[in-house]
Structures are given as C-alpha cells and as structure tokens.
Amino acid sequence: MTWQTFAFIIVAGFAFTYAGLKVKVLLDLMRKQQGKGPKLDRIPERIVASIANVFGQSAVNQKQPIGFIHTVIFWGFLIISIGTVEQFLSTLYSGWGLEFIGNTAYSILVRVQDYFTTAILFAVAYAFYRRLVIKPAGLTRSNDANIVLTFTGGLMVAILFMNVFMILAHHPYYADAMPVSNELARFFNGMNPETAEVWFTVFKWIHMLLVLGFSMYIPSSKHLHILAAGPNSFLKKLDREKAMKPIDFTNESLTQYGAAKITDLNWKDDLDLYSCTECGRCEDLCPAWNTGKPLSPKKLIIDLKANLYRNKERILAGKYDEIEPIIDGNITEDVIWACTSCRACEVACPVFIEQTDKIYDIRRNLVMMESKFPAEVQTVFKNMETNASPWAFAASDRANWSDGLEVKTLSEVADATALDVLLWVGCAGSFDDRNKKVLRSFVSLLKKADVKFAILGNEEQCTGDPARRIGNEYLFQTLATANIENLNRYNVKKIVTACPHCFNTLKNEYKDFGGTYEVIHHSQYISQMIREGKLKPANTLDAKVTFHDSCYLGRWNNVYDEPRAVLESVPGVTFVEMKNHHDQSMCCGAGGGRMWMEEKIGKRVNITRTEQALDTGASIIAAACPFCMTMMNDGLKSKEKQDTVKIMDIAELMDQATN
Numbered sequence: 099m100t101w102q103t104f105a106f107i108i109v110a111g112f113a114f115t116y117a118g119l120k121v122k123v124l125l126d127l128m129r130k131q132q133g134k135g136p137k138l139d140r141i142p143e144r145i146v147a148s149i150a151n152v153f154g155q156s157a158v159n160q161k162q163p164i165g166f167i168h169t170v171i172f173w174g175f176l177i178i179s180i181g182t183v184e185q186f187l188s189t190l191y192s193g194w195g196l197e198f199i200g201n202t203a204y205s206i207l208v209r210v211q212d213y214f215t216t217a218i219l220f221a222v223a224y225a226f227y228r229r230l231v232i233k234p235a236g237l238t239r240s241n242d243a244n245i246v247l248t249f250t251g252g253l254m255v256a257i258l259f260m261n262v263f264m265i266l267a268h269h270p271y272y273a274d275a276m277p278v279s280n281e282l283a284r285f286f287n288g289m290n291p292e293t294a295e296v297w298f299t300v301f302k303w304i305h306m307l308l309v310l311g312f313s314m315y316i317p318s319s320k321h322l323h324i325l326a327a328g329p330n331s332f333l334k335k336l337d338r339e340k341a342m343k344p345i346d347f348t349n350e351s352l353t354q355y356g357a358a359k360i361t362d363l364n365w366k367d368d369l370d371l372y373s374c375t376e377c378g379r380c381e382d383l384c385p386a387w388n389t390g391k392p393l394s395p396k397k398l399i400i401d402l403k404a405n406l407y408r409n410k411e412r413i414l415a416g417k418y419d420e421i422e423p424i425i426d427g428n429i430t431e432d433v434i435w436a437c438t439s440c441r442a443c444e445v446a447c448p449v450f451i452e453q454t455d456k457i458y459d460i461r462r463n464l465v466m467m468e469s470k471f472p473a474e475v476q477t478v479f480k481n482m483e484t485n486a487s488p489w490a491f492a493a494s495d496r497a498n499w500s501d502g503l504e505v506k507t508l509s510e511v512a513d514a515t516a517l518d519v520l521l522w523v524g525c526a527g528s529f530d531d532r533n534k535k536v537l538r539s540f541v542s543l544l545k546k547a548d549v550k551f552a553i554l555g556n557e558e559q560c561t562g563d564p565a566r567r568i569g570n571e572y573l574f575q576t577l578a579t580a581n582i583e584n585l586n587r588y589n590v591k592k593i594v595t596a597c598p599h600c601f602n603t604l605k606n607e608y609k610d611f612g613g614t615y616e617v618i619h620h621s622q623y624i625s626q627m628i629r630e631g632k633l634k635p636a637n638t639l640d641a642k643v644t645f646h647d648s649c650y651l652g653r654w655n656n657v658y659d660e661p662r663a664v665l666e667s668v669p670g671v672t673f674v675e676m677k678n679h680h681d682q683s684m685c686c687g688a689g690g691g692r693m694w695m696e697e698k699i700g701k702r703v704n705i706t707r708t709e710q711a712l713d714t715g716a717s718i719i720a721a722a723c724p725f726c727m728t729m730m731n732d733g734l735k736s737k738e739k740q741d742t743v744k745i746m747d748i749a750e751l752m753d754q755a756t757n
Contacts, residue, residue, distance in 0.1 A: 106190060109306075109310060113310035113311070124317060131365045132362055147334065160446075177210055186306065219258075223251075226244075226247055243376070246312075258279055259297070262279050267298050268291075320375065323449060330370065343458075344571070356460065359423055368406065370451040373449040377396075381394050389706055390700020390701055393436035438690045482562075487560050496529075499527060506552045509555070519551050523558060524596065533596075533728075533747075539747065546757075561600050566607075575611065578607070582608055585613060596619075596749060601617055601651070620722070622660045625660040628667050635755035637754060639668055639670045643671050644718075649689050653683075668752065688704075702733075702736075712739060718751070719734075
C-alpha cells in the first residue's frame with residue numbers, strides 16, 4: 099500500500115462518511131413530516147419526464163443564455179466525473195485505469211473530457227460575470243454560490259494542470275487527444291519528467307480534495323439541488339391541471355387543519371425545499387413581488403427551509419410541541435395573503451417546486467385554526483354561507499340575468515340526458531351587471547349554433563372556489579357537496595362555463611368528492627362551434643385587439659390557443675400580443691381570493707397589467723374570465739382610458755361578429 103492509497107482511504111472515508119451523515123439527517127427530517135405526500139403513479143411517464151428534465155435540461159433551458167451555461171456545467175461534470183472516478187480508483191489500486199476500453203475509445207474519452215473541462219471554465223467565468231456585473235434582479239447574491247463557483251473553477255484548473263504535468267511526465271499515446279492540455283504543456287517544455295511527476299501528484303490531490311470537499315459542502319448548501327432536483331423532477335406533477343389537496347373532515351383523529359408548523363407539511367414539501375436553486379425565476383414572474391408586495395416565492399421557500407433547519411434537533415427528537423410556528427419574522431401573514439395563486443412561480447421553476455400548495459396549507463391554518471384573515475373576508479364567508487355566493491345577493495335572484503332569453507332550467511327539462519350541455523353560470527354571471535352581459539352573449543351564441551342547453555337556475559350555488567383559495571376548506575366542501583348532489587341527481591355529464599375559476603373547480607377538484615364531469619370553458623366551446631361550422635363570423639369588427647390570459651385558464655389548465663383562435667376568426671380584427679403572454683402572462687390580481695381583499699401594499703396588480711395591455715395600442719382588451727374583466731375594467735378607469743379602450747369577453751366579440 100502506497101502513502102497515497104493510505105492517505106486517500108482516510109481522507110475519502112472521512113469525507114464520504116460526513117456527507118452521508120448530512121444526507122441521512124435530511125432524509126430523517128423528511129420521514130418526520132406529518133402531512134401525506136403525493137401518490138406515486140404513471141412510472142413510465144415519470145421516467146421520461148426525469149430524463150427530459152435532468153439529462154435533457156428541458157426546464158432549465160426555458161431561460162437563456164443561463165440555461166445553456168447550466169447545461170454545459172451539468173454535462174461537463176458528468177463527463178469529467180468519469181475521469182474523477184478513474185483517479186480515485188487508480189489511487190486505491192496502483193496502475194488501474196480505463197485504457198482497457200481500447201486506445202481509440204480512450205482517446206475519444208479524454209478528448210471530450212478536455213473540451214468539457216475548458217467549456218466549464220468559460221461557463222464559470224460567465225456565471226461569475228452574471229452574478230457580479232449583470233446582477234439579475236431575481237438572482238440571490240450569496241457567498242454560497244460564489245463558493246461553489248470557486249470550487250468548480252478551481253477543480254477545472256486542477257484537472258487541466260494535472261493533465262499538463264501527466265503529459266510532460268509520461269508522454270502518453272493519447273496526449274494529442276487532449277488539445278487544450280497539450281497546448282498548455284508547451285509552456286513547460288524542458289521540465290524533467292521527475293519534476294513533472296511531482297506536480298502531477300500535487301494537482302491530482304488538489305483535484306481529489308476539491309471533489310471530496312465539494313461532496314461535504316453540498317448537503318449544507320443551496321447546491322443540495324444537485325441531489326434533490328432529480329428526485330423532485332421524478333415526483334413532479336405530471337399534468338398542468340391539479341386540484342388542491344382535500345381535508346378529510348370525517349377523520350376524527352385529525353386535529354390540525356393546514357400548516358401551523360413546518361412539520362405539518364409533507365415529505366415532498368421538504369424535497370421541494372432541498373431542490374431550490376435560488377435562481378429567482380419564480381420571483382421574476384410573481385405579480386405580487388413585482389408590484390411591491392412582501393411575497394417572494396423564492397424567499398418563501400428559503401425561509402421555510404431555514405425554519406426546517408432551525409427546528410431540526412426538535413423534529414428529530416420528536417418534540418413537536420416545541421417547534422416554532424411557520425408564521426414568524428420572515429414569513430408574515432402579509433406574505434401569505436399577497437398570493438394570487440396564479441402559479442407563475444410553479445410554471446417558471448426549473449426544479450418543479452410547488453409554492454401554491456404550501457401557501458394554501460398555511461392559509462388553512464390561519465383561517466380554520468386561528469381565525470386570522472383580512473377583515474373583509476368575513477363578509478365573503480358570511481355571504482357564501484347564507485346566499486351561496488360571495489356577494490350579498492339573494493339566492494332566489496340567481497337566474498334573473500336570463501330574463502327574456504327563454505333559457506330553461508334542468509328542473510324544466512324532461513330528460514337532461516337529451517341536452518348537449520349544462521351551462522354553469524357562476525356567481526359573477528348571475529349577479530355582476532357587467533358579466534351578465536357576457537352570459538347573455540354566450541347564450542346568444544349557443545342559440546345561433548342550435549345547442550341544446552339548460553341551467554341549474556336557483557339550484558346552482560357557488561362552486562366554493564373563493565372559500566377554498568382563501569383557506570376555508572370546510573365551507574368549500576359544504577358548497578361542493580351540495581352542487582355535486584344536484585348535478586348527479588340530474589345525471590349531468592357535460593358542463594360549459596364562462597368562468598375559469600368555476601371551470602377549474604368543476605373539472606379538477608370536484609372529482610375528489612364524487613363529481614366527475616366533462617367540463618369545457620366557453621372559449622373552448624366557441625372555438626369548437628366555429629370549427630364545426632355552427633358559428634360563422636361574418637361581420638367585420640375593425641379593431642386592434644389584445645388578449646389577457648386568465649391564470650386559471652392558462653397556467654392552471656393550459657388553455658391558450660382556443661381563445662386566440664376565436665379572436666383571430668373575427669373578420670377585421672388585428673390581433674396583437676402583450677409583452678407578457680401565455681405562460682409569461684401577468685395575473686390580473688383577483689385570483690386566490692384576492693378579488694375580495696383590499697390591496698393595501700405596493701402598486702395594484704391590475705394597474706400594472708392594464709398598463710401592459712395599453713402598451714400594445716389595442717382599442718379592445720379581450721378577456722375570458724369575469725374576474726379579469728372586472729380587474730382590467732377598474733384598471734382602465736384608474737388610467738382614465740375607459741372611453742377609448744374597451745374590455746370585452748370573447749363571447750361578446752363573437753356574438754357581434756355572427757348573425
């Protein structure tokens with residue numbers, strides 16, 4: 099046994115043991131979590147998604163040029179790790195190497211490693227430049243990142259010079275296959291082989307010690323994502339559509355609703371915390387953060403992880419009653435109530451962290467366990483309990499919007515199964531004067547297309563979406579159960595609605611309570627009627643039109659093309675996109691129950707979004723959501739543009755375009 103073998107066994111044994119114990123603690127913390135984690139299903143799809151996002155770096159490359167830089171570093175590390183393993187093994191077993199794969203194959207391998215080592219050096223230099231000179235707004239300027247980049251750059255330098263002195267000491271047959279190292283070796287021509295061997299050993303040990311030091315550093319740094327992002331990618335939500343997690347109120351052993359402490363979250367939430375790269379992409383798109391609110395999705399995750407680590411010893415010891423609350427000096431109630439649940443953060447995240455679920459769970463605790471919520475929400479809850487609507491309108495007036503339209507209710511239809519579709523009106527369509535016009539236009543379209551439809555009328559109640567998003571899960575389930583009983587009693591199979599919030603709830607969330615239906619948004623239905631020739635827009639509307647993407651239509655349900663197809667089918671319409679559209683679209687500010695909360699901090703979200711719409715020069719802002727229409731209309735008034743720019747639903751535009 100040589101001195102190098104002996105030293106390596108001691109140093110590597112210590113490093114890997116230290117790192118292993120650190121990782122074990124992280125896994126133990128996950129096992130101690132109280133909440134129920136996600137269901138593991140659709141394994142083949144998860145494997146494909148993991149390959150695409152881990153090895154293909156698909157999500158990372160959604161943002162350039164940093165995506166390409168990250169890909170270079172990622173693949174570079176994979177390639178040079180082969181050489182690192184070779185160095186480890188050759189130190190343990192003198193003379194061992196990979197040359198047994200054949201001269202040609204080995205020459206190709208070392209050439210690729212040489213190129214990637216150099217490429218990583220350039221990538222690290224750009225990363226330093228980006229952090230120290232460009233300084234993107236959302237990127238965390240931390241010593242942690244600088245340490246990791248220094249580790250990485252130092253490792254590449256060590257590898258290059260290790261190769262340089264190996265070439266000078268041994269003149270191997272594959273020297274020409276390492277063009278960069280071979281070129282650097284020219285600067286040391288004339289060095290005798292014995293001296294070169296000494297320097298080779300020095301840089302070999304620098305190389306190995308940096309790798310071992312890095313392995314010890316990773317579990318305690320933000321670069322823990324190197325270990326966590328792969329599993330998080332495998333466990334990610336496979337579909338864009340998702341429902342909030344239900345609470346089983348029949349479970350009498352359940353004493354905590356929502357998350358008061360970090361242990362009330364589940365093990366997948368911990369994996370999310372470990373996976374965060376602090377890249378700031380979530381922050382770049384967050385409407386709350388970008389209008390001066392205290393909510394930063396990135397900081398929320400960082401603060402939750404800090405809370406987890408602060409309570410580590412108490413969690414591992416099972417002292418749950420001593421664990422600090424989630425709401426503290428960093429995560430305040432204002433942070434939690436600022437969220438519009440637009441999911442921009444989740445769509446932007448390259449490692450698939452689900453921020454909204456954590457906010458929902460914290461809200462549930464505030465509302466149902468502590469009765470802490472904005473004062474104006476109390477009225478909303480009371481209205482929903484007494485009138486089955488967020489507004490103080492009598493439930494008996496729910497069908498008044500349809501006066502004169504001869505719209506039948508399900509109770510008046512002899513055979514509900516003979517209908518093409520049930521029209522779910524929603525509270526805004528029933529009671530808001532502006533949105534009543536939208537529903538009347540949509541009914542006009544249905545009649546022009548000879549669609550057989552009916553409504554529930556006074557039997558319809560609020561879907562419960564506002565209550566659930568605010569945190570009152572019990573009220574949501576009360577309303578949902580009543581609606582599902584009605585729908586199932588009438589044997590309803592297919593529903594169309596003009597409200598994305600109703601659309602999302604009926605389609606994705608009622609399934610957990612026995613309500614499984616085919617649910618279509620009116621933009622999809624109108625687009626379908628146009629394709630089938632049932633609607634033939636012929637009237638020219640000379641107007642420049644832009645479209646505002648509803649979060650619950652777009653980012654929650656991936657419906658982007660159909661509303662645009664409807665607008666583009668209208669003769670005379672010049673369609674123009676806002677700067678922020680599709681997945682990059684900005685929220686109107688009404689989601690997550692914010693429709694009924696005062697916006698007291700920072701700039702109003704709807705004002706910023708309205709300004710983005712006005713920047714297009716459009717004379718009509720098209721929408722496909724009653725909440726968005728209300729918020730954008732208020733935005734136009736605040737900018738004193740209500741007389742020159744209109745906010746219209748796509749159903750209204752199509753109704754004007756068809757005879």
